Every structure is written in structure tokens, then in C-alpha cells.
Amino acid sequence: MKKTFLCLFIFCACFLYSQEGILNIKDKPNDDGSALILSWDTTQIQPANIIIERETPNGEFVKILKSEEITGSYEDGTNIDPKNIYTYRITAYNNIGEIIHISKSKAKTSAQWFDKDKISLLILASLITLAILYYIFSAKSGKELFIRKIGGLESMDESVGRATEMGRPILFIPGTLDLDDMQTIAGLTILRRLAQKAAEYDSKLIVPVCRSMVLSTAKEIVKEAYMKAGRPDAYDPDSVFYLTDDQFGYVAGVDGIIVREKPAANFFLGAFYAESLILAETGFSSGAIQTAGTAMPSQLPFFVVACDFTLIGEELFAASAYLSKDPHQLGSLKGQDFGKAIFVVILTIGIILEISGIHFLKDFLTIH
Amino acid sequence: MKRKLPLFITFTVGIILIISEFIPHKPFGQLSGELEIWFLIISGFAILLGQLSLFKVNILKIQFKQRDWQFYIITLLSFITMVTIGFLWGTGKSPGILGHGESISSVMGYKPFDYLFFNVYQHLQATMFSLLAFFIASAAYRAFIGRTLESNLLLIAAVLVMLGNTSLGVFLTSWLPNSLSFLHLPNVSEFIMTYPTTAGQRAIMIGAGLGIIGSSLRIILGIERSYLGGE
Numbered sequence: 335m336k337k338t339f340l341c342l343f344i345f346c347a348c349f350l351y352s353q354e355g356i357l358n359i360k361d362k363p364n365d366d367g368s369a370l371i372l373s374w375d376t377t378q379i380q381p382a383n384i385i386i387e388r389e390t391p392n393g394e395f396v397k398i399l400k401s402e403e404i405t406g407s408y409e410d411g412t413n414i415d416p417k418n419i420y421t422y423r424i425t426a427y428n429n430i431g432e433i434i435h436i437s438k439s440k441a442k443t444s445a446q447w448f449d450k451d452k453i454s455l456l457i458l459a460s461l462i463t464l465a466i467l468y469y470i471f472s473a474k475s476g477k478e479l480f481i482r483k484i485g486g487l488e489s490m491d492e493s494v495g496r497a498t499e500m501g502r503p504i505l506f507i508p509g510t511l512d513l514d515d516m517q518t519i520a521g522l523t524i525l526r527r528l529a530q531k532a533a534e535y536d537s538k539l540i541v542p543v544c545r546s547m548v549l550s551t552a553k554e555i556v557k558e559a560y561m562k563a564g565r566p567d568a569y570d571p572d573s574v575f576y577l578t579d580d581q582f583g584y585v586a587g588v589d590g591i592i593v594r595e596k597p598a599a600n601f602f603l604g605a606f607y608a609e610s611l612i613l614a615e616t617g618f619s620s621g622a623i624q625t626a627g628t629a630m631p632s633q634l635p636f637f638v639v640a641c642d643f644t645l646i647g648e649e650l651f652a653a654s655a656y657l658s659k660d661p662h663q664l665g666s667l668k669g670q671d672f673g674k675a676i677f678v679v680i681l682t683i684g685i686i687l688e689i690s691g692i693h694f695l696k697d698f699l700t701i702h
Numbered sequence: 703m704k705r706k707l708p709l710f711i712t713f714t715v716g717i718i719l720i721i722s723e724f725i726p727h728k729p730f731g732q733l734s735g736e737l738e739i740w741f742l743i744i745s746g747f748a749i750l751l752g753q754l755s756l757f758k759v760n761i762l763k764i765q766f767k768q769r770d771w772q773f774y775i776i777t778l779l780s781f782i783t784m785v786t787i788g789f790l791w792g793t794g795k796s797p798g799i800l801g802h803g804e805s806i807s808s809v810m811g812y813k814p815f816d817y818l819f820f821n822v823y824q825h826l827q828a829t830m831f832s833l834l835a836f837f838i839a840s841a842a843y844r845a846f847i848g849r850t851l852e853s854n855l856l857l858i859a860a861v862l863v864m865l866g867n868t869s870l871g872v873f874l875t876s877w878l879p880n881s882l883s884f885l886h887l888p889n890v891s892e893f894i895m896t897y898p899t900t901a902g903q904r905a906i907m908i909g910a911g912l913g914i915i916g917s918s919l920r921i922i923l924g925i926e927r928s929y930l931g932g933e
Contacts, residue, residue, distance in 0.1 A: 651913030
């Protein structure tokens, strides 16, 4: 009799234990404590469908989802606060709508102070940052750094000189994105050097922009450049002006300027989309010497074909440092080169490991 | 102070944003999104500056009767018309100060703003975009003239990709046995687009990414100050 009770007890315990695992809830890792991950496995009871509900503060259960899947998971991120305990209820129904199982589970949310998924990003970013800082301070200590020549930037003086000789203006386009894009900022840093040269050579500069924020920044930059060149009187506040935010409206406006004013030198430096070829081809047909630079890979071929000089990707960001000849800034370029060397090594090792069937490096570098 | 304050703000915000990338805990996790909203608010105010600039430049050109000054009148009239009818009768589901203008909409089919948007603006936009077709042809002609080894390679790759995407490409290599299926033009085209092209694009992206890191560090540390008008 005792043995029978013992067996029955063990059976019930096993059954209850197995039932507990139907709905599992855990805190979403690497987040701010605003989500829970619910997973269910109903293979043992084979329901027709399940309903998962969440308990509200007043004790009622509100439906979160209904599913016909036997197993699955769901991320609940609606109205979830960190450091709170949330109770969920799973109800399983058979084909005729009868409840065959009902159970509750609870979990506590927590916010993390470090996103472990981004550890590879942190290591790589730290390495590159340290390399850049090291080269900046090396340059500061007087160490001579070799920087290869960038044709597009070397030609800037030539372009401004040509415009001066021909008595025609210089056109500068800082891309079509706003000031929150790094390419626009890179373009504007080049504008400062260009405006200074234009002031020194007494050339007319035209800067049509398509973003209001870029307008105010570009105006300030050009004004300062003219003052730096000792020609504040030559500064024309209307040389930097707003056309429109619309992509093709802007293209139409700039094309009109190119056709009417016939600039001797065109600079397209910033972020561009479909307008790149329309601008560059119109500039080409007007006979201007053209320099373009963008980090948009899909637009680079158009610029390469239609422009005399093209700054490809990183060259656009290097332009300001390159033109300034400031050792601090040149040091950062060497740091970037070190970053490239790191990437070459990682890519080579990664290719070898992947071919060998070892996926450790790929998994480590993948940010989920 | 005029220089130091922006540099201090740039440094502080830059460092906090970098740190927040790795800290999901509040308030760091939401900082990036919050600052984007700030940017949008400032941009909203800056739009007024843009409109003032547009007016000033165009009025000056009309005043001094510069070359083709009549076109600048059209620009200003178009601007004023769109703004006025947008204010009066609204756009889409948003009402204007005179409501939705049902009587006008019943005649035109749309609200006046939407009518001009769909029947004038969109067509002008499409016209500008369609210019690309002609510009691509002229640019491609120059790119494909075989002068150097590189331009010859570009020409060959371009012809293979173009043929591979047409029925002629399928027809030309359909006689090849299955053992040589990798030489079928559609497969060659796919290979060029998937491997060499993607590899080249990713190399540019990696270089640009490093450039962005370098430029950002220069700006955050105050080494690069051109955007403030300084050295």
C-alpha cells in the first residue's frame, strides 16, 4: 500500500513538474527592463490553440496573444516597467473549445548596465579609438607622419585658380541630407577651406543648400572664412542661400544655376542620392572642373564617371584633416589606417575560420 | 566663450552618446532617440530661416532685374500659392483655417493643395527624375569607352551584367551543358553582382565607417573646429 502511494506521489510530482514548463517567462537580456520574453511548449498536451494573458494591477487578466502554434515565443514590451513582477496566464483549448490546461507564471524585469551583445563592438571601437588617440599624441610630439596624396583635394587650389582666371563663380553643394549626417559635416568642413581660398583669390562662391540647419551653419562657416582671409568686405551673405527641401526641386534649382551662371568649378561634397548624376552631368556639360565626394557606394560610380576628381568614402572624411596639415588631425588619419589594418587581419582570420567550419569569430562579431 | 561653450557641449554630448550605445539602462538607452527629437524641434524653427532666405534672395533678384528675373517671380508666386491654400483649406485629412473646403473639393476632386500637389508638383518631380535616363546613357557612354585596362574591364563586366539580365543572355548561353552552368550569362551576372560588387561596396563602407569614427573623434575632442568656423 505504501509503495502504491509512493508511486502515485512520484507520478503526480512528475506530472506537475512537466506542466510547469508549459509557459516560461524570462527578462529580456541586454535591455532597459522594458520587455519580457514569453515562450511556450505545449507538445505534451497538444492543444488546438492557446491564449496568453497578463495580469493587470487590479487582478484582471488581459489577452496578450492567441496562437495555434504548439511551441513558440513572444516578446512582450507593452507597458512593461523595470523592477516589476509580471504574472502571465496560459490557457490551452482543445478542438471543441474546452480548456485542457491553465497555468500561471511570473517573472521580474530588470534593466542591465551593459549590453553584452555589443562587447565585440566595444573592443573594436576601443582599439580604433586608442589607435587614433595614440597617433594624435604622436603627431603632437613632433613625429613625422606620411599621408598619401589625395588628388581631389590637391586640385582644390587649381579649381579656385581656374575660376578666378575665367571670372566665373565656384559652386559648392554640401549634399542633400541634414546636419545630423556626418557626410554633410565633412562637406561643410571642406567648404571652410574652399571659402577661404575663394576669398583670397577674390572668386565668387555660390552655395545653394536644401536644409535650413545647413543654411545657418554654412553661412557662419563662409562668413568666418572670409574674415580669416582678411576679406570681410568681400563676403556676400546671399552667396549661401536656401532653395528647397525637396530632392528634385533642389536639383532643378541647382541645374538652373549651373546653366545660367556657368561656374568654372563645381564641388559636390556630402551625401547624395539619385540627384548625383543629374547634377554631375549638368556640370560636365557646362565644362566645369568638378570635384565630388560621398560615402554613398551606390552614387560613387556616377561621380567617378562625370567628375574630374572623386573623393571615395573615407577620403571625404579625411579631407578636412588633409587640407589643414595640422599634425593633430593628420595623426587621426594614421589611426584610421591602423583601424583598416585591424579589419584586414580580422577579415583574413575570419575567412580562414569560416572555411575551416569554425564559426566562433563570426558569432562573436555578430550583434544580435 | 563663443567657441568654448559649443566645444564643451559637443564633447559632453558626444561622450554621453558613445557611452549610451553600450548601456541599455535608463536614462542612457533613450538618450539617442531623445536627442533626435531635439534635433527635429530645432530643425522646425530653422525652416523659418530657410523660407526667409528664399524670399530675400528671390526678391533681390527681381528688384535688381537680374538675368531671367521673371522666373523668380514664378518661384515666389508658387511658394505663396501653396502656403496660402494649405493654410486656408489644409492638406490630406488636416483641415485649414477655413475647414476642409468641401465645395471646392467636390469640383476639383481634391483639396486645392492636394490637387496642385498631385497634378503639378508630382509631374514636375517625375520630369526631373526621368532626366536620369538620358544622363545615365551619356555617362555610361563615357565610362565604357575602352581606353585603359580598367575601363575595358568595366565595359566587359557591364556587358555581362546587362546581357545576364535580359532574355537574350539566357538564349545565348542556353546551349551550354549543365556541367558548365556557371558560365550561363544570368549566373555570371549574378556572380558579378553578388561577389565582386558587394566586396567593393563593403570595402567602401568599412573605409567610410572608419572615417566617420575618426571625424567624430576629432570633433568630440575639439581638434576639428571647422564646423564652428574655426581652425
